Amino acid sequence: GNSVTQMEGPVTLSEEAFLTINCTYTATGYPSLFWYVQYPGEGLQLLLKATKADDKGSNKGFEATYRKETTSFHLEKGSVQVSDSAVYFCALTLTNSGYALNFGKGTSLLVTP
């Protein structure tokens, strides 16, 4: 079946630190990959996506590269800010699933001043 595994949190970083949140996947087929973010009190927002191997998604200083050989889609940011504190979800979808998303468990990030 299809599944997503992401690193457990919570992750606590100081402002301006480098962030990596690991995400690996298992899929029958060629999925599209996503990172969603949920800020406190808000809904899920699409952060970035990649639809084929070697694509790099980027937004708000965050990046993730679709690595088919390692079935990974790790999220990175060079310098985090306090405002990046949120829960981050890795997800995949397949066209033959009606675009239903398979999510990881989420990683809580806390950035301290």
Place this chain on the structure above:
Amino acid sequence: EAGVTQFPSHSVIEKGQTVTLRCDPISGHDNLYWYRRVMGKEIKFLLHFVKESKQDESGMPNNRFLAERTGGTYSTLKVQPAELEDSGVYFCASSPTGWSGYTFGSGTRLTVV
């Protein structure tokens, strides 16, 4: 453009009672999805509507859950009777025809006591 609206935002009910969650998608979005996040676990797909028809309801946990989408507009998710394990956050998302990504609502936090 109004986003996806869910209400109530919070609901606390006793075991055995009935609760109805509502989702208003973005106007014109044919696709409507329900997801659920139980504490500490992944966000799980529940079902997918295309207009008023259920395209995929493979994620519905059991027959205590009933989803409807009247006239292809808003959707309701009824839980009857509610059990303790139904506690969690219920998310709704909508998208137009074809794949261009979802817009999620802020979720309804359901607590069954």
